[in-house]
Each structure stands twice: as C-alpha cells, then as structure tokens.
Amino acid sequence: MINNHDEVDIFIGVDVGKSNHHAVAIDRAGKKILDRALPQDEAKIRAIIQAVAGKGTVLLVVDQPSTIGALPVAVARAEGIMVGYIPGLAMRRIADLHPGEAKTDARDAAIIAEAARSLPHTLRSIALADEQAAELSMLCGFDDDLAKQATATSNRIRGLLTQIHPALERVIGGHLDHPAMAELLIKYPSPEKIHNAGQTRVRTRLTKYAPRGGKPWSADIFAALSEQTVTVPGSGSAGIVLAQLAAMLKQLRTARNELLTQIEALVEAHPLHEVLTSMPAVGVRTAARIITEVAGKEFQSSGHLASYAGLAPVTWRSGTSIRGDHPSRKGNKTLKRAFFLSAFAALKDPLSRAYYDRKRAEGKRHNQALIALARRRCDVLFAMLRDGTLYDAPTIKTT
Incomplete structure (x- = not known):
C-alpha cells in the first residue's frame, strides 16, 4: 500500500521495456495529461518527470521495479517523486477488466496509471534501495545460473556414461557431486583409460581428493568395469566429450565457491x-x-x-x-x-x-x-x- 495516496495529484504509469518505456500520466479526475514513449535515457526521463511534477504531487508507478525498470525508479527518487509498483499478477487481472484485447505499451501504461489512481490497494511501495541487497541479488542470480549449468553438465556426464557403460555410471554417477569424480574423469575420461591406468593409480587419484572414499570407490569402479566386456560404439568420442564436461563441471563448481565467498561477505555485513x-x-x-x-x-x-x-x-x-x-x-x-x-x-x-x-x-x-x-x-x-x-x-x- 502506498502511503499518502490521498495527497497525490498526478499518477504516472510506466510500462517498462528494454530500450524504450511508455508513460501515461493522469490527474486525480482521470484526465490524461501525458501519453508518450519514454526512452531508456536519464536526461529524457528526468525532463518528463520535471514537466509533470510542476503540476502537483506526483506518484510514479512501474510494473517492474528492478532490472529494466530500475532507471526510471532511480531518476524519480532523485527528483523526490514517490514511487511504487504494481505486481504482475495484479496487472494482468486489472487488464482483463478493461475493454479490448490489444497488448500495447500505451494501453498497459494507461492501465497502470488508472490502477494507481483508483485501486491504491493493488500498489506496493518501493523502499529506498539497499545497496547490499542489490549486490546480493545480482550475485545470487549469477549463482543460480551457475548451479543450473552445473546440474546440466552433471546430467550430461551421467547420460554419456549410461550410454557407454551403465555399470560404471552407477558408481561414478552416484558420487559425481564429489569433486574427486570430476578429477578422475579429467585424467581418465573413458572406461578403457580407467582400466589401463590400473586400480592403484585410480585409487591414488581419488584418495588425493577424497581420503576416505578413494579406496572403496576405486574398488567399486573396477568391480563395475568387470561387469561389461564389450565396447559400445562411440566410446572413443564419449571419452573426449567426458574430459571436457568434467573440466567444465570442475570450473563451474570453483566459480560457485568463489562466488559464495563474496556472497558470504555481503550477508555478514547486512544488518539482518x-x-x-x-x-x-x-x-x-x-x-x-x-x-x-x-x-x-x-x-x-x-x-x-x-x-x-x-x-x-x-x-x-x-x-x-x-x-x-x-x-x-x-x-x-x-x-x-x-x-x-x-x-x-x-x-x-x-x-x-x-x-x-x-x-x-x-x-x-x-x-x-x-x-x-x-x-x-x-x-x-x-x-x-x-x-x-x-x-x-x-x-x-x-x-
């Protein structure tokens, strides 16, 4: 809910876009006093806000307060203008109440402005920007992207192993969340290379990164290798791909760990x-x-x-x-x-x-x-x- 809604004279609805926004301003009586494209440019946004602000107390409402809508909100705050946003679900429901099925920036901006004027309970206030929260949001978003890529890479590794050697996949895939398995596949990326390396070298490789699990895992790996005597077509190419995928998985996990250090520092510095x-x-x-x-x-x-x-x-x-x-x-x-x-x-x-x-x-x-x-x-x-x-x-x- 927006405080001091009764004191507002001008309601500006902004339908935000990547390169251009659209602004519609109406007064308390519902009369339209502005309807124009609003470039994603600070000077032009400021000029339009200043022109409208001279006619009374202004409330600027957007449908996306962050990402592509961050600049209009920041400029309005700098000009001392009240800001708010309307949630997407509320926006869609309100749009259904208006005649017509057209989906245009001008129509959406007009709907936002009218909702700001007549439906104040649908609005949400935007508190002053929290710099730490803004930085955390960006880092956490990137961390989510890395997590998705790591999951996709891990699934791809398990899929290839299942294709060429199901028994080996059951062992390696079951422990693929441990860094030791990625290191093993980087060094020995195919059943043939693992077999040729011998159990002692494999055990040494695994024990380096998993002191407790290295010995039993190596025994399970060679027991799995003994269950399949045929070579599935494509195993050679799969070995090339597995080495690359394992290296990617290691890199993604390293990036997430480094990112976690930065996230942890920001979280520890936050009042909450x-x-x-x-x-x-x-x-x-x-x-x-x-x-x-x-x-x-x-x-x-x-x-x-x-x-x-x-x-x-x-x-x-x-x-x-x-x-x-x-x-x-x-x-x-x-x-x-x-x-x-x-x-x-x-x-x-x-x-x-x-x-x-x-x-x-x-x-x-x-x-x-x-x-x-x-x-x-x-x-x-x-x-x-x-x-x-x-x-x-x-x-x-x-x-």
Whole structure:
C-alpha cells in the first residue's frame, strides 16, 4: 500500500521495456495529461518527470521495479517523486477488466496509471534501495545460473556414461557431486583409460581428493568395469566429450565457491545477518535469498509473507461439490524454494523433525509435510524480522 495516496495529484504509469518505456500520466479526475514513449535515457526521463511534477504531487508507478525498470525508479527518487509498483499478477487481472484485447505499451501504461489512481490497494511501495541487497541479488542470480549449468553438465556426464557403460555410471554417477569424480574423469575420461591406468593409480587419484572414499570407490569402479566386456560404439568420442564436461563441471563448481565467498561477505555485513542465521538450517545462500526477496517489502502479517512466498494453502470452495485446501502454485518461486530447501535441511533439528514427523503421522506425504514445516518456519521468521530478535528455541517439557 502506498502511503499518502490521498495527497497525490498526478499518477504516472510506466510500462517498462528494454530500450524504450511508455508513460501515461493522469490527474486525480482521470484526465490524461501525458501519453508518450519514454526512452531508456536519464536526461529524457528526468525532463518528463520535471514537466509533470510542476503540476502537483506526483506518484510514479512501474510494473517492474528492478532490472529494466530500475532507471526510471532511480531518476524519480532523485527528483523526490514517490514511487511504487504494481505486481504482475495484479496487472494482468486489472487488464482483463478493461475493454479490448490489444497488448500495447500505451494501453498497459494507461492501465497502470488508472490502477494507481483508483485501486491504491493493488500498489506496493518501493523502499529506498539497499545497496547490499542489490549486490546480493545480482550475485545470487549469477549463482543460480551457475548451479543450473552445473546440474546440466552433471546430467550430461551421467547420460554419456549410461550410454557407454551403465555399470560404471552407477558408481561414478552416484558420487559425481564429489569433486574427486570430476578429477578422475579429467585424467581418465573413458572406461578403457580407467582400466589401463590400473586400480592403484585410480585409487591414488581419488584418495588425493577424497581420503576416505578413494579406496572403496576405486574398488567399486573396477568391480563395475568387470561387469561389461564389450565396447559400445562411440566410446572413443564419449571419452573426449567426458574430459571436457568434467573440466567444465570442475570450473563451474570453483566459480560457485568463489562466488559464495563474496556472497558470504555481503550477508555478514547486512544488518539482518545475525537474525537470519540464528535460525537452524539458514545458511549463507538461504540468508542471501531471504534478504534479496524480502528486503524493501512490507508484510502486514506472517500470512502475508507466507502468501507472497507461495507457502499459504489455497482454499477451493464451490457449493458442496468442490471443497478443500490445496498448495499454492503461485508466489515468489525463489523465496519458496529457499524456504523449502531450508526446511529440508532443518530435519536435523529436533524440534523441526518432531513437527515434520507429526505431520507425517497425520497422513501428509513427504513434500506436504515439508511445506507445512516451511510455513511454520516462515511464521517464526516473520516474528524475528518484525521484532529484530534472534531465534529462541522453545524448551521441550519433560514429564
């Protein structure tokens, strides 16, 4: 909700774009006073805002407050103009209420301006930029990209091994998340080269990066090699590709580790660090994601935060034929994933495990119980952020 909405005289709706935006300004009576393209250029954006600002108090509303919409928001702030944004889902629903099916920048900008004027409850305020949160958002986005590439590369390695030697894939693929296996494939990227190297060299190679697992893994690898005597066509080329893929996987993991160091430094310097990490199973990456997705946003209740994260159940009611509560498929997917993975990691915490087990005993499936646990942790986190207090585990009463 935008504060001081009653004091606004001019509402500017901006439909943002990569190279050009479109701005429509209307007064409190709904009369259009501006309708033009707005280049992605600071000087021109500033000139238009200054021209409109001379007619009264101005509120500028965008449909994307970050990425391609960051410049108009920054310029408006520099000019002392109130800024806000309208969520994408609300924008689509409001657009359906307007006549016509055309999808143009001018129409979308007009809809945003009209929503800002007549539907203030659909707007969200944009808090002053948090430099640390902005940097974390960029680094976490890159980390997500690296994680996806690493997963795709790992899957490609397992696919090739399955094609040429299924038994070997069952051993190497099962431990491919360990750096030792990537190092092995860089040095010996095919079943033939592994066999020719001999068990002693393979064991030495693995033990260098996995002191505990090197010996048993090498024994399992050579046991798997003995299960297949034929050479599948394409094994030679697969060896060439596997070496490259293993090197890529190593590089991606190294990049993620280096990035994690920078993310950790930013998280530790953020005011919310101590509060967030006091909660069990909230590590560096989870804390970073909570900061990037929650910082600068206002939540009236824990239910509001849970709904934003897609953790609140959706109630379906239609007479007597459709009744029930179902998991939400909407919300902030990034935040939901962070809460879900954190809840999974929290199963090692006795209190969280007890709650999970109770939900399982009630008949909920694994994922349902995890979502319930994530929602419970979301409620606790909201209270911690609201009060600025550290996590305080309740005392378990013993009889």
